[in-house]
Amino acid sequence: MTEPSLVHAKEDHPTGRVKREVKTTKTIPSDIEIARQADKKPIREVASQLGLGESDLELYGNDKAKIPPHVWKRIQNRPDGKLVLVTAISPTPAGEGKSTVTVGLGQALNRVGKKATVALREPSLGPVMGIKGGAAGGGYSQVLPMEDINLHFTGDFHAVTSAHNSIAAMIDNHIFRDNTLSIDPRRIVWKRVLDLNDRALRHVVVGLGGKTNGMPREDGFDITVASELMAILCLARDLKDLKERIGRIVIAYRLDGSPVTVADLGVEGAVALLLKDAVKPNLVQTLENTPAFIHGGPFANIAHGCNSLAATRHALKLSEYTVTEAGFGADLGAEKFIHIKSRMGGIQPDVAVIVATVRALKMHGGVSRDRLNESDPDAVTRGLANLSRHVDTMRAFGLAHVVALNLFAVDTEAEWRRVEDWCAREQVPFALTRVWEQGGAGGEDLARYVVQLAEAGSSNLRTLYETDQPIRAKIAAIAQKVYGAERVEYSKQAEKQIAECEKWGWHELPICMAKTQYSLTDDPALFGRPEAFTLHIREIRPAVGAGFLVALTGNMLTMPGLPKQPAALRMDVDQDGRVYGLF
Incomplete structure (x- = not known):
């Protein structure tokens, strides 16, 4: 080229200032x-x-x-x-x-x-x-x-996918086997994951086909990189910290409204085992x-x-x-x-x-x-x-x-x-x-x-909010001081979830905003530096194991879809194993 x-x-x-000289065009690979x-x-x-x-x-x-x-x-x-x-x-x-x-x-x-x-x-x-x-x-x-690096590398993503889905399988098995934790099937918040863009899996129904196949319920898939386990893998200090964080993951709520964790299910050790190599840099x-x-x-x-x-x-x-x-x-x-x-x-x-x-x-x-x-x-x-x-x-x-x-x-x-x-x-x-x-x-x-x-040594790093501030104050600090928003608007669902986070003591966790990358707003079509806009908070998801609250804005999706012309259409491999079209 x-x-x-x-x-x-x-x-x-x-x-x-810098001096510059013009050089000639050349062909490089x-x-x-x-x-x-x-x-x-x-x-x-x-x-x-x-x-x-x-x-x-x-x-x-x-x-x-x-x-x-x-x-x-x-x-x-x-x-x-x-x-x-x-x-x-x-x-x-x-x-x-x-x-x-x-x-x-x-x-x-x-x-x-x-x-x-x-x-x-x-x-x-x-x-x-x-x-x-x-x-x-x-x-x-x-x-x-x-x-x-771009394909399977050392298997870290596959390990996260398997570990995540093992939790999902254990949840459904627990419900099938007498449900001693009183998990409300309507309030299971732990979806399954896949490391591919697949919009058809955003909303699915599992457990169909009769009594022996489990309880029918609504479910869905996120992309693997959105898994709380991926966040935990990237924030854990060591294997011990990893296992403790996995145990704190909230996977569902009981019929009385109280949260259920991976530790309640008793599988944090097995999940950490699946990640024991993936945690190594x-x-x-x-x-x-x-x-x-x-x-x-x-x-x-x-x-x-x-x-x-x-x-x-x-x-x-x-x-x-x-x-x-x-x-x-x-x-x-x-x-x-x-x-x-x-x-x-x-x-x-x-x-x-x-x-x-x-x-x-x-x-x-x-x-x-x-x-x-x-x-x-x-x-x-x-x-x-x-x-x-x-x-x-x-x-x-x-x-x-x-x-x-x-x-x-x-x-x-x-x-x-x-x-x-x-x-x-x-x-x-x-x-x-x-x-x-x-x-x-x-x-x-x-x-x-x-x-x-x-x-x-001229940096004097400071944060824009303290973790002990109210959830709305932390979100407002990001929205106003980083994005330039004038105000923040919450859906009824987000308001209810904030109250629930406060009830269960999760309100002092930092905020992880889920927002389009293309704009400072939650509208991906607004380029530049929009002013006097409203940021819309649709949902608050506790990621207690990772140690933050995820605030979903606008129409942000956790399972992307493929474009009209996926990059995969350009990819191939010859009989000698040489890759084409990946880059």
Whole structure:
């Protein structure tokens, strides 16, 4: 494929303006071609960069490994390195390349002399087979082996799916076998899951076919990444914590209205057993052999959107710099990272990177997707309102930040200069990145800004609400201070559920908002920076084991559907096992 190199940035000094030179168009391979040409090292050699020996690895072939529990016992008292949180503006169908920038930045930090590790989520088969295709970076900023990571990897998602559905099976069996817990079949809140997009399974009826097949009742499926077990896997400190959290999961309510937990059912041990290997972090590498932890995969629009706490904590102990990402824009992933993951894990980002693209800014400025290849600096300027909201959010959190403009081939200098000039006026550090085309070399300017901000220690992280505030006050804080909403409106169902959460003592849990990623509102069609809008709360779901309350907004779904032209239609494998169309 052809990818023009439009600009090359070279810094005069960390806080100054940058010189640029125009380079010529060149032809570079596709993502999959780049991955196949990569000079992968054995995972033993990659692990040695972190001071890990062969006895510290549970090998999955030559290029993947899990980290066993004894490693954490050895390193847990070491000081943490610097933590870099990569977030973004509100995403659009045009794409922002946040994972690509995350990988490229990790590689760039190593190039500027810092020992860096990347920590990312595992891709779900739902979007892989549905709308996105592969999701492990791209170009010369990928994690490898991409085929494995995007498909079955080390089996973590399958383990979560099996563990989740084992609870569902035990619930129905308990009801069939005399129901000594007095579970109300009409109030079972534990659905089944599948790691694929399948709208036909959102609402189903189970137990049909006569008395021996159980009690007929309404049920449904969520996607695996929406499972509370996935959230627990990504927030548990160790296997003991995992099992205790599983026991606290609320699965149903009794006929008298009291909650029933997995511990009441007596299967927390069996469920933890199914997850005993999945809880161990996975180690792989980037295209430039930078160590990369890829572990866990909750969506940020319906869950908390961060890779596992265990993986991040390992990386922080083993590296000078850890680069991690939180899903979608700062209104979703970054907000949840700070209010949920940071709180529970005792970790704090030292600096945030806000990824933006000219193409996405133009969409936020009113340009239709079919006209994004046309230069329109004024649309970029209008779209900067969305970037402004996310910058304001980082300021509200007291987090030092830099804007990374991820360049695409069709971007013009007139367009990206609008972003640079806006950042200069707002006194926001700004870096052009070309990590897709150049790998770590294309992110060195960004890396220098990150090092400068992180080592200056200028972040003073603060939360936007306290957990002991009322549920409505916590939701209002997110809606108003992060989204820019004027007011919050609750359905009758949500009002009833809030009262129930207060009754059972769950009101002091943090909030996990389930909201469309495409807009700051709950309407995915409203781009830019809407003002004076109302956020609609449809439902409140307690995720007591994970340790938060899920607030579903608008028409947010926990089981996505496939698009008209699923990415799976482009995929194939030849007789030698080579993959096509995944990336």
